[in-house]
Amino acid sequence: MPLLSPLLDVQGFDLARDRLGAERAALPERAAILESRAAIERLDGEHALLVERRRALADSEHGLGDEVAAVAARAKGVEATLYSGTVRVSKELTALQEEIRLHRVRQSELETRELELLEEIEQAEREMAANRAGDARVRAELKSLADALSVAEQAIDAELAKLVDARQGLVGGLPPEILATYERLRLRDRLVGRAAVSIVDGVCAGCHMKLPVLEYNRMKSKPEDALLLCVHCGRILVR
């Protein structure tokens, strides 16, 4: 077997590692987790607004409650005067009755508004409960997605570890300078990870170009572990 042929096997493992790495990065759970996190952030933001709205409504409702009590107390005060017998002039009595009537009208208006506020508070509370239920649901989904991602990652990592071990067993037999050139060429984008290729009948298996005859003959005369590069694509040629 030619001395450099294990380099092609090493590359086979490296290409498999590239594929697994890409698969690991593109696991669908990863995108779904980002979506869930965004949904939680949105729900939390909406919840904070609801809490603020409910607080403001409750403050208004308390304020109205105090106003209702004050108006009711004023009406009672005027009633007390009216029925005390101290006022006897008909015009004054009529004025007191009118004042009471106006207080009661005002009280009724305030109470109606207070009821509306209580309904708005209940509505805000229902929305808060629905929001938290949604939040709990998304968090549970996020948890199961994270678990699924972890399982998928572990499966890929186990395969990657096997490839690393298998590769490790092969590189020892290769000349260090060839391996160094291989690693350097692997980083070139245009070689798409294929830094070493076989040469068949003077044709590079990487770019499928025929080597010049003189160059090919010169290569054949070199020792088996010599570093030969395709004059067209620059890949390492393995005889």
Ligand SMILES: [Zn+2]
């Ligand atoms: Zn080539």
